[in-house]
Amino acid sequence: MRLTGSRTAPFVRPSSAGFSLIEVLVAVLILSIGLLGLAGLQAASVRNTNSSYLRSQAVTLAGDITDRMRANLSDASAGSYNVAMGGTGGGGLPQRDLKQWQKAIDRALPDADGSVAVDGSGIATIRIEWNDPLKDGKNDVSSFQFQTQLPGT
Numbered sequence: 001m002r003l004t005g006s007r008t009a010p011f012v013r014p015s016s017a018g019f020s021l022i023e024v025l026v027a028v029l030i031l032s033i034g035l036l037g038l039a040g041l042q043a044a045s046v047r048n049t050n051s052s053y054l055r056s057q058a059v060t061l062a063g064d065i066t067d068r069m070r071a072n073l074s075d076a077s078a079g080s081y082n083v084a085m086g087g088t089g090g091g092g093l094p095q096r097d098l099k100q101w102q103k104a105i106d107r108a109l110p111d112a113d114g115s116v117a118v119d120g121s122g123i124a125t126i127r128i129e130w131n132d133p134l135k136d137g138k139n140d141v142s143s144f145q146f147q148t149q150l151p152g153t
Contacts, residue, residue, distance in 0.1 A: 047134045051142070057108040058128045058144035064104065065116060065126055066148055068097040076118055076150055085115045085129065105130075122150040 069076035072093055080094040088098065098116070105112045111131035118124045129143040 050134045051132055054109055054130060054132060054142065055144060058130065061101065061105055061108060061114070061128055062126045062144060062146040065101045066124065068101065069124060069150065072097070073150060073152060076124065077122060079118055081116050082118055083116050085113045118150065124148050124150055
Protein backbone atom coordinates (compact mmCIF):
# COMPACT_ATOMS: atom_id res chain seq x y z
CA MET A 1 0.00 0.00 0.00
CA ARG A 2 1.29 3.25 -0.96
CA LEU A 3 0.93 6.42 1.13
CA THR A 4 0.46 9.64 -0.67
CA GLY A 5 1.18 13.05 0.73
CA SER A 6 -1.59 14.87 2.51
CA ARG A 7 -3.37 17.57 0.66
CA THR A 8 -3.93 20.88 2.38
CA ALA A 9 -6.67 23.40 1.74
CA PRO A 10 -5.70 26.44 -0.26
CA PHE A 11 -4.48 29.37 1.78
CA VAL A 12 -7.34 31.67 2.93
CA ARG A 13 -6.44 35.20 3.80
CA PRO A 14 -7.89 36.26 7.17
CA SER A 15 -9.06 39.67 5.86
CA SER A 16 -11.51 38.14 3.39
CA ALA A 17 -13.31 35.98 5.92
CA GLY A 18 -16.29 37.95 7.37
CA PHE A 19 -17.22 41.64 7.58
CA SER A 20 -14.90 44.41 8.54
CA LEU A 21 -15.83 46.97 11.17
CA ILE A 22 -16.13 49.70 8.51
CA GLU A 23 -18.72 47.69 6.56
CA VAL A 24 -20.80 47.17 9.69
CA LEU A 25 -20.65 50.89 10.57
CA VAL A 26 -21.73 51.88 7.05
CA ALA A 27 -24.66 49.44 7.23
CA VAL A 28 -25.72 50.84 10.62
CA LEU A 29 -25.47 54.40 9.24
CA ILE A 30 -27.68 53.54 6.26
CA LEU A 31 -30.18 51.80 8.51
CA SER A 32 -30.34 54.75 10.92
CA ILE A 33 -30.93 57.23 8.06
CA GLY A 34 -33.77 55.03 6.82
CA LEU A 35 -35.32 54.83 10.28
CA LEU A 36 -35.11 58.62 10.71
CA GLY A 37 -36.91 59.03 7.39
CA LEU A 38 -39.57 56.60 8.54
CA ALA A 39 -40.03 58.54 11.79
CA GLY A 40 -40.45 61.75 9.77
CA LEU A 41 -43.12 60.12 7.62
CA GLN A 42 -44.94 58.93 10.73
CA ALA A 43 -44.90 62.44 12.22
CA ALA A 44 -46.29 63.92 8.98
CA SER A 45 -48.98 61.25 8.94
CA VAL A 46 -50.07 62.09 12.49
CA ARG A 47 -50.14 65.81 11.66
CA ASN A 48 -52.23 65.28 8.53
CA THR A 49 -54.58 62.86 10.30
CA ASN A 50 -55.30 65.47 12.97
CA SER A 51 -55.92 68.19 10.37
CA SER A 52 -58.32 66.00 8.43
CA TYR A 53 -60.14 65.06 11.65
CA LEU A 54 -60.66 68.76 12.47
CA ARG A 55 -61.89 69.43 8.93
CA SER A 56 -64.39 66.55 9.14
CA GLN A 57 -65.64 68.01 12.43
CA ALA A 58 -66.18 71.35 10.65
CA VAL A 59 -68.14 69.61 7.88
CA THR A 60 -70.34 67.89 10.46
CA LEU A 61 -70.95 71.18 12.30
CA ALA A 62 -71.88 72.96 9.05
CA GLY A 63 -74.38 70.20 8.38
CA ASP A 64 -75.76 70.60 11.91
CA ILE A 65 -76.64 74.28 11.54
CA THR A 66 -77.97 73.64 8.03
CA ASP A 67 -80.35 71.00 9.41
CA ARG A 68 -81.46 73.39 12.16
CA MET A 69 -82.16 76.08 9.57
CA ARG A 70 -84.13 73.66 7.39
CA ALA A 71 -86.21 72.67 10.41
CA ASN A 72 -87.04 76.35 11.03
CA LEU A 73 -87.28 77.49 7.43
CA SER A 74 -89.42 80.60 7.96
CA ASP A 75 -86.92 82.16 10.39
CA ALA A 76 -83.95 81.05 8.30
CA SER A 77 -85.40 82.64 5.14
CA ALA A 78 -86.07 85.85 7.08
CA GLY A 79 -82.38 86.06 8.05
CA SER A 80 -82.86 85.29 11.74
CA TYR A 81 -79.95 82.83 11.62
CA ASN A 82 -77.54 85.39 10.21
CA VAL A 83 -74.59 85.77 12.55
CA ALA A 84 -71.09 87.13 12.00
CA MET A 85 -67.90 85.65 13.39
CA GLY A 86 -67.90 86.25 17.13
CA GLY A 87 -71.47 87.51 17.08
CA THR A 88 -74.70 86.26 18.56
CA GLY A 89 -77.91 85.75 16.64
CA GLY A 90 -81.35 87.24 17.07
CA GLY A 91 -83.93 85.95 19.54
CA GLY A 92 -86.11 82.90 20.01
CA LEU A 93 -85.42 79.54 18.44
CA PRO A 94 -82.70 80.81 16.05
CA GLN A 95 -80.83 82.30 19.03
CA ARG A 96 -81.03 78.99 20.90
CA ASP A 97 -79.91 77.03 17.82
CA LEU A 98 -76.96 79.36 17.24
CA LYS A 99 -75.87 79.17 20.89
CA GLN A 100 -75.99 75.37 20.83
CA TRP A 101 -74.13 75.35 17.51
CA GLN A 102 -71.44 77.68 18.85
CA LYS A 103 -71.01 75.48 21.95
CA ALA A 104 -70.62 72.44 19.69
CA ILE A 105 -67.99 74.32 17.65
CA ASP A 106 -66.11 75.27 20.82
CA ARG A 107 -66.09 71.65 21.99
CA ALA A 108 -65.06 70.13 18.67
CA LEU A 109 -62.52 72.61 17.28
CA PRO A 110 -59.66 74.58 18.88
CA ASP A 111 -60.11 78.38 18.98
CA ALA A 112 -63.02 78.18 16.55
CA ASP A 113 -65.83 80.43 15.45
CA GLY A 114 -68.62 80.28 12.92
CA SER A 115 -70.78 82.55 10.82
CA VAL A 116 -74.04 82.12 8.95
CA ALA A 117 -75.40 84.34 6.19
CA VAL A 118 -78.61 83.81 4.22
CA ASP A 119 -79.05 86.06 1.21
CA GLY A 120 -82.32 87.17 -0.39
CA SER A 121 -82.39 84.25 -2.81
CA GLY A 122 -82.25 81.67 0.00
CA ILE A 123 -78.60 80.70 -0.38
CA ALA A 124 -77.12 80.01 3.04
CA THR A 125 -73.36 80.41 3.49
CA ILE A 126 -71.86 78.76 6.58
CA ARG A 127 -68.23 79.49 7.42
CA ILE A 128 -66.25 77.89 10.24
CA GLU A 129 -62.71 78.94 11.17
CA TRP A 130 -60.42 77.22 13.67
CA ASN A 131 -56.82 77.20 14.78
CA ASP A 132 -55.01 74.10 13.52
CA PRO A 133 -52.12 73.67 15.98
CA LEU A 134 -50.35 70.91 14.02
CA LYS A 135 -50.62 72.31 10.50
CA ASP A 136 -47.11 72.81 9.11
CA GLY A 137 -45.69 72.95 12.64
CA LYS A 138 -47.27 76.30 13.47
CA ASN A 139 -50.65 77.63 14.52
CA ASP A 140 -52.53 78.22 11.27
CA VAL A 141 -56.09 79.33 10.82
CA SER A 142 -58.03 76.82 8.77
CA SER A 143 -61.52 77.37 7.45
CA PHE A 144 -64.40 75.55 5.84
CA GLN A 145 -67.13 77.28 3.87
CA PHE A 146 -70.36 75.61 2.83
CA GLN A 147 -73.18 76.96 0.68
CA THR A 148 -76.61 75.47 0.25
CA GLN A 149 -79.93 76.49 -1.20
CA LEU A 150 -82.66 76.48 1.42
CA PRO A 151 -85.75 74.64 0.17
CA GLY A 152 -88.82 76.61 -0.85
CA THR A 153 -87.00 79.91 -1.35
